Amino acid sequence: MSAVVLAADVGTGEVLISMIGFFLFLLWFVLLFYVFADIIRSHDLSGWGKAIWTFLIIFLPYLGIFAYLVIRGHGMAARQAGGQVSPSGSSSYAVDIVGRDNSADELLKLAELHNSGKLDDADFAAAKARVLG
Numbered sequence: 001m002s003a004v005v006l007a008a009d010v011g012t013g014e015v016l017i018s019m020i021g022f023f024l025f026l027l028w029f030v031l032l033f034y035v036f037a038d039i040i041r042s043h044d045l046s047g048w049g050k051a052i053w054t055f056l057i058i059f060l061p062y063l064g065i066f067a068y069l070v071i072r073g074h075g076m077a078a079r080q081a082g083g084q085v086s087p088s089g090s091s092s093y094a095v096d097i098v099g100r101d102n103s104a105d106e107l108l109k110l111a112e113l114h115n116s117g118k119l120d121d122a123d124f125a126a127a128k129a130r131v132l133g
Contacts, residue, residue, distance in 0.1 A: 106131045
């Protein structure tokens with residue numbers, strides 16, 4: 001019966017305010033992890049700078065995160081993207097492997113050309129030796 005009385009005492013406005021407060025707390029919590037990750041991955045901060053920012057965020061959480069976002073927030077996206085490998089920045093080895101034809105495919109093409117009569121035995125053997133090594 002007390003649940004019914006509690007439901008009667010809580011109005012729509014209090015539920016809305018509680019939901020807004022919950023989502024603001026959730027937003028702060030997510031920002032906390034993003035800011036800590038950015039502090040750790042930041043190469044232009046010294047160890048003391050990282051310690052000071054961490055101290056500010058732990059002991060003055062809302063003010064510390066707000067100050068960090070205002071002062072250093074402009075470079076957060078660049079620092080986050082710096083740790084990821086983009087397709088244009090991938091290694092030349094991976095591009096070389098993906099970009100070239102497979103030797104098995106080349107051998108199949110040579111065999112088709114040989115079977116159709118477009119390549120004689122000597123040309124087929126030379127091309128096969130070239131593909132295999």
